[in-house]
Amino acid sequence: MSDKLSITTKKIQLSDEHTLKWRKMRAVKKIKKISERKVTVIMGENELNGKRRFVADGFSQERECQVMLELSKIAAVEGDGYSGNISPHTSSERFEGVTLGRAALVSTS
Numbered sequence: 001m002s003d004k005l006s007i008t009t010k011k012i013q014l015s016d017e018h019t020l021k022w023r024k025m026r027a028v029k030k031i032k033k034i035s036e037r038k039v040t041v042i043m044g045e046n047e048l049n050g051k052r053r054f055v056a057d058g059f060s061q062e063r064e065c066q067v068m069l070e071l072s073k074i075a076a077v078e079g080d081g082y083s084g085n086i087s088p089h090t091s092s093e094r095f096e097g098v099t100l101g102r103a104a105l106v107s108t109s
Contacts, residue, residue, distance in 0.1 A: 037061070050089075075102045 043055040060068070076096040080088040087093050098106075 034059070071098055071103065071106065072096060075106045077102070 037058050039056050039058045041054050041056050045051055045053055048054070075098045077098070078086050078094075078096050080086075080095050086095060088095060
């Protein structure tokens with residue numbers, strides 16, 4: 001007799017409607033969680049001279065900010081990700097980013 005444990009998994013195929021419903025529920029949960037943080041928009045599109053731009057306070061918790069800053073020091077690459085342009089829009093903006101691949105490599109080392 002073998003002491004091996006046999007585990008079987010069953011993959012469930014959801015319809016597009018069920019998948020969409022599940023994604024909506026998940027998004028609502030995330031939005032509720034964020035809304036509990038009391039996010040305050042400090043500057044908007046007019047102050048920042050551009051559409052879809054804002055500065056918010058309270059969006060991330062202190063520890064989350066510390067982790068992102070540390071990650072950026074270790075893994076960030078300058079540029080827009082396409083042509084290496086550090087300031088693709090204006091000289092006042094500086095682009096740096098961490099790809100998912102780089103984040104994964106850093107997290108495993």
